[in-house]
Amino acid sequence: MLKVSHVYKYFDDQCVNNDISLDLKEGEIFGLLGPNGAGKTTLMRMLATVTTPDRGEILFKNESLGSKHVPFIGYMPEERGLYRKMSVVDQLLYFAELKGLSRAKAKENVKKWLHRLEIVHWADKKMEELSKGMAQKIQFISTILHEPQFLILDEPFSGFDPVNADMVKDLIIELKEAGTTILFSTHRMDNVEELCDRLAIIHEGRKVLDGSINEVRRNHFKYEYDLGFAAAVTIPETFNCRKLENVSPNTYRITLQKEDNYQDLLQWAYGTQQLKAFGEYLPTMHEIFVNKVSNK
Amino acid sequence: MRNIWVVLKKEYLTRIKNKTFIVMTFLAPVLIALFYGGAIYFATVGAEDNSEKTVYFQAPYWDLESDELSFEDYTFVTALSSTETMLKEIEDKKMSGWLQINDRDLRNLDSAELVGGASLSVTELQKLNNHIKTRAHEYLLMQSGISDSTLRRTEVNGGIKALEINEKGDVANSNTTLKSAVGFAMAMIIYMFIFIYGSMVMRSAMEEKTNRIVEVIVSSVKPFDLMLGKILGVALVGLTQFFAWIILSVTLLGGLSYFFSSGGNSMPQEAQNLPVNELISGFNSLPFGDIIVVFVLFFLGGYLLYSSIFAAIGAAVNQETDVQQFMLPVSLPLVFGFIIAQSVVFQSPNGQLAKIFSMIPLTSPIVMAVRAPFDVPLTEIIGSFILLLLTFIFMVWLSAKIYRVGVLMYGKKPSWKDLWRWIRQS
Numbered sequence: 001m002l003k004v005s006h007v008y009k010y011f012d013d014q015c016v017n018n019d020i021s022l023d024l025k026e027g028e029i030f031g032l033l034g035p036n037g038a039g040k041t042t043l044m045r046m047l048a049t050v051t052t053p054d055r056g057e058i059l060f061k062n063e064s065l066g067s068k069h070v071p072f073i074g075y076m077p078e079e080r081g082l083y084r085k086m087s088v089v090d091q092l093l094y095f096a097e098l099k100g101l102s103r104a105k106a107k108e109n110v111k112k113w114l115h116r117l118e119i120v121h122w123a124d125k126k127m128e129e130l131s132k133g134m135a136q137k138i139q140f141i142s143t144i145l146h147e148p149q150f151l152i153l154d155e156p157f158s159g160f161d162p163v164n165a166d167m168v169k170d171l172i173i174e175l176k177e178a179g180t181t182i183l184f185s186t187h188r189m190d191n192v193e194e195l196c197d198r199l200a201i202i203h204e205g206r207k208v209l210d211g212s213i214n215e216v217r218r219n220h221f222k223y224e225y226d227l228g229f230a231a232a233v234t235i236p237e238t239f240n241c242r243k244l245e246n247v248s249p250n251t252y253r254i255t256l257q258k259e260d261n262y263q264d265l266l267q268w269a270y271g272t273q274q275l276k277a278f279g280e281y282l283p284t285m286h287e288i289f290v291n292k293v294s295n296k
Numbered sequence: 297m298r299n300i301w302v303v304l305k306k307e308y309l310t311r312i313k314n315k316t317f318i319v320m321t322f323l324a325p326v327l328i329a330l331f332y333g334g335a336i337y338f339a340t341v342g343a344e345d346n347s348e349k350t351v352y353f354q355a356p357y358w359d360l361e362s363d364e365l366s367f368e369d370y371t372f373v374t375a376l377s378s379t380e381t382m383l384k385e386i387e388d389k390k391m392s393g394w395l396q397i398n399d400r401d402l403r404n405l406d407s408a409e410l411v412g413g414a415s416l417s418v419t420e421l422q423k424l425n426n427h428i429k430t431r432a433h434e435y436l437l438m439q440s441g442i443s444d445s446t447l448r449r450t451e452v453n454g455g456i457k458a459l460e461i462n463e464k465g466d467v468a469n470s471n472t473t474l475k476s477a478v479g480f481a482m483a484m485i486i487y488m489f490i491f492i493y494g495s496m497v498m499r500s501a502m503e504e505k506t507n508r509i510v511e512v513i514v515s516s517v518k519p520f521d522l523m524l525g526k527i528l529g530v531a532l533v534g535l536t537q538f539f540a541w542i543i544l545s546v547t548l549l550g551g552l553s554y555f556f557s558s559g560g561n562s563m564p565q566e567a568q569n570l571p572v573n574e575l576i577s578g579f580n581s582l583p584f585g586d587i588i589v590v591f592v593l594f595f596l597g598g599y600l601l602y603s604s605i606f607a608a609i610g611a612a613v614n615q616e617t618d619v620q621q622f623m624l625p626v627s628l629p630l631v632f633g634f635i636i637a638q639s640v641v642f643q644s645p646n647g648q649l650a651k652i653f654s655m656i657p658l659t660s661p662i663v664m665a666v667r668a669p670f671d672v673p674l675t676e677i678i679g680s681f682i683l684l685l686l687t688f689i690f691m692v693w694l695s696a697k698i699y700r701v702g703v704l705m706y707g708k709k710p711s712w713k714d715l716w717r718w719i720r721q722s
Contacts, residue, residue, distance in 0.1 A: 048515040051700075067518060075515040081508030086310055097302045098516040142512070 007056035018205040031199035032185040048075035071100035074148030099146035153184035217282040228277035303525025349392035475669035482665040493534040494606040501610030519696035590668040597684040598661025608695035633662030645670035657687040
């Protein structure tokens with residue numbers, strides 16, 4: 001669907017995107033993570049054809065990304081805004097027509113979405129008369145009105161109140177089910193684990209990690225096991241633990257050496273006759289993120 | 297191409313539907329009429345000081361009764377022997393001044409002085425000066441034996457009338473003053489149009505930046521298309537307003553003249569024979585076809601070029617207050633065009649300097665408009681217009697480049713150096 005290969009972008013002498021490669025599959029949700037100033041927005045602007053790479057190549061359905069792909073792309077930047085003096089309907093029609101929709105089709109879609117989000121009666125109001133939450137809804141509609149195949153959302157949940165953030169979340173899932181490929185950036189790891197099929201972390205302009213959520217978590221498995229007991233137990237010294245934590249009453253997180261066999265541990269635990277739960281502990285995305293970003 | 301149309305339509309419709317636009321379209325002709333009416337009224341009636349002025353007169357070598365010198369509002373009386381009294385009276389505003397001419401030879405009024413003359417205006421002083429010189433000249437002529445009656449009999453009236461060969465090959469009246477007036481009026485309209493609607497384009501580009509709409513826009517439409525759509529859309533707004541004004545004014549004038557003509561022949565007979573007829577015949581002798589064509593071409597061309605520059609400024613700055621530093625260099629060529637028009641075109645409308653500045657795209661809209669009534673060669677008009685149009689396209693392209701980069705640069709106030717960097721960058 002979308003292939004980014006070895007893309008570089010410079011501002012003056014500073015390299016903001018350094019050798020970034022991504023491969024997005026059709027119909028998946030891709031999370032772009034990274035701390036502030038990592039170069040996420042710069043990359044997204046290039047994907048949205050706002051700017052072009054200084055080096056490297058971006059392919060959209062195997063064609064070099066260019067202005068002819070504009071009708072197929074929807075972009076919601078982090079810096080949002082609408083024409084204050086224009087009415088909701090005029091505004092939405094304008095954006096839809098700019099994206100190549102015919103007047104009739106644009107009208108049909110505007111009507112559909114206003115109904116869908118139950119804001120039909122606001123249609124003729126000017127933007128300056130609307131509340132912020134309402135404006136956020138309009139903003140999101142304007143991004144997806146032309147039924148893009150590829151949706152780029154820069155921090156889609158920031159600035160949205162919890163109700164609207166949930167709405168955006170539901171819509172993202174709905175659009176994915178309809179076959180839309182979605183790339184979004186966020187700071188919020190709960191959103192990532194909830195929504196993303198795959199993700200990449202960017203730090204200081206470089207991609208430091210990518211893959212599916214499961215792959216990434218599995219790859220960061222540090223031989224940690226959680227054991228829950230019915231009563232307090234003492235872990236024998238014979239287990240060559242690197243770390244032993246008491247995460248909650250009678251529950252322990254044991255970090256084994258790589259060469260150790262977890263089955264010995266399981267056998268011992270089983271033998272105590274107090275074992276209630278046993279499982280691998282995979283690091284959360286939050287832990288992986290903090291680890292990746294602070295290590296570098 | 298399609299998006300130029302979409303942008304044009306939006307820019308046009310949002311403005312036309314605006315309440316301010318509708319109000320101004322109806323109100324502006326009334327305001328302008330009031331403004332000019334007031335200006336003309338005060339210029340003819342209010343400005344002149346019609347009060348009586350009494351001036352002490354003293355000229356030991358000029359054999360003349362002081363009273364013989366009196367004219368219009370000026371009365372001359374013989375100077376007193378006490379200088380102090382006179383000065384006191386002038387200071388207390390009881391007398392207007394003290395004119396003393398101590399020259400033995402009246403051909404050189406080197407020592408003529410008017411105490412209290414500093415309170416007179418330039419025109420008043422000039423009037424007084426001319427009067428005294430004429431009277432001194434008459435006195436000298438009489439001294440050399442030419443009688444008063446001879447003097448009156450030999451007075452020369454009238455003057456040279458400029459004629460021209462018109463398009464039909466006939467020799468006809470020409471009215472150079474009228475032509476200059478028409479030329480200047482057109483240049484003025486172009487100048488105002490450029491500023492009013494050019495700054496509208498600028499604000500439109502700025503609005504998108506300050507309201508953070510720009511990123512969405514740039515991801516949907518090519519900056520070149522956006523710029524062109526904006527410029528053409530606002531141009532249409534201007535033209536709509538312009539034609540509305542013309543129609544309104546014509547209706548208003550028509551209504552007024554109907555009202556006056558049906559309300560009895562209140563106009564005095566002599567007023568109807570005044571230079572009005574001459575003015576109308578002068579108007580009829582103007583090459584209207586040429587003038588209108590040149591006006592329309594350079595009116596549009598000038599607006600297009602300047603609004604593309606204004607658009608670039610709008611894309612570069614973050615707030616209205618930052619506009620000033622870029623505004624000055626942009627308006628200079630226009631003002632310069634006016635200076636050139638005044639000093640050169642009046643003296644020689646088809647001279648070398650006039651030709652040069654009606655070719656340079658930044659000054660040509662003004663200079664060519666002023667020259668329009670003076671039979672400008674067709675080749676020059678076409679050449680200059682093509683140059684103007686090419687510069688316009690180039691400027692839109694340049695503005696689009698500035699726009700693409702400039703719109704994503706928030707916060708800091710850009711310098712000329714930044715602009716140059718942006719042009720190279722994109």
